[in-house]
Amino acid sequence: DGGITQSPKYLFRKEGQNVTLSCEQNLNHDAMYWYRQDPGQGLRLIYYSQIVNDFQKGDIAEGYSVSREKKESFPLTVTSAQKNPTAFYLCASIDWLSGANVLTFGAGSRLTVL
Amino acid sequence: AQTVTQSQPEMSVQEAETVTLSCTYDTSENNYYLFWYKQPPSRQMILVIRQEAYKQQNATENRFSVNFQKAAKSFSLKISDSQLGDTAMYFCAFMKLRSGETSGSRLTFGEGTQLTVNP
Numbered sequence: 001d002g003g004i005t006q007s008p009k010y011l012f013r014k015e016g017q018n019v020t021l022s023c024e025q026n027l028n029h030d031a032m033y034w035y036r037q038d039p040g041q042g043l044r045l046i047y048y049s050q051i052v053n054d055f056q057k058g059d060i061a062e063g064y065s066v067s068r069e070k071k072e073s074f075p076l077t078v079t080s081a082q083k084n085p086t087a088f089y090l091c092a093s094i095d096w097l098s099g100a101n102v103l104t105f106g107a108g109s110r111l112t113v114l
Numbered sequence: 115a116q117t118v119t120q121s122q123p124e125m126s127v128q129e130a131e132t133v134t135l136s137c138t139y140d141t142s143e144n145n146y147y148l149f150w151y152k153q154p155p156s157r158q159m160i161l162v163i164r165q166e167a168y169k170q171q172n173a174t175e176n177r178f179s180v181n182f183q184k185a186a187k188s189f190s191l192k193i194s195d196s197q198l199g200d201t202a203m204y205f206c207a208f209m210k211l212r213s214g215e216t217s218g219s220r221l222t223f224g225e226g227t228q229l230t231v232n233p
Contacts, residue, residue: 042205043223090159101147103221105159
C-alpha cells in the first residue's frame with residue numbers, strides 16, 4: 001500500500017544532541033512537508049520541498065535542517081540549536097499533478113528531550 | 115500571510131446530535147482551498163472535507179458538510195448524527211493555489227477544536 005512512513009515513532013534525546021527523523025513516501029509525490037505540533041498551537045510548518053534538491057524554510061525553521069536528495073525521502077534533523085525540541089512531528093506530501101491538492105500525512109514521530 | 119482561527123478550543127455533543135465547528139481565515143488571495151482534518155487519539159491526520167474557493171456550492175461528505183461564506187471568510191464544519199468515533203481534534207486549514215515552481219504552496223492550520231462525542 002502507498003503511504004508515508006515516519007520513523008522512529010518515539011525518540012528520546014539528551015540536551016545538546018542532534019537527532020534525525022526519517023520520512024519516506026512511496027506515493028510518487030513531488031512536494032513534502034514537515035510540521036511541528038504542540039498542544040494548543042495546531043500545526044506549524046518547519047520546512048517544505050517542492051522538488052528534489054530544493055527546499056524552503058517554513059515559519060519555524062530555526063534549529064532544524066532538511067535535505068531532499070531523493071524524491072521519496074525528506075529527513076528532518078533537529079539540531080542542538082533548537083531550544084525547545086520536545087514535540088510531535090508530522091511529515092506530509094502532496095501530489096500536484098492529480099489536481100486533488102490534498103495533503104497526506106505520516107503517523108508522526110514523538111520527540112522528547114530528557 | 116494567511117491566518118486561520120478556530121475560536122472553540124473544546125466542544126462536546128451527545129451521540130446522534132448535530133454539532134458545528136467554527137473557522138475563520140484571513141487572506142488577500144482569491145483562489146484557494148479550505149480543508150477540515152481530524153486527528154483522533156491515534157494522532158493520524160485524516161482529511162474530512164475539502165472546499166475550493168471558486169465553487170459556490172458547499173462541500174458535503176456523508177455526515178459532514180461545510181458552510182462556506184467567502185465574503186465573510188468563514189468556513190464552518192457541521193457534523194450530523196454524531197458518532198463516538200467522531201471524537202477527535204479537528205483542524206481547519208487554508209492553502210492558496212500553487213502559483214509557480216519556486217513559490218510552492220503550503221497549508222496553514224488553525225489551533226484546533228477538541229470535539230468529544232458523549233454516549
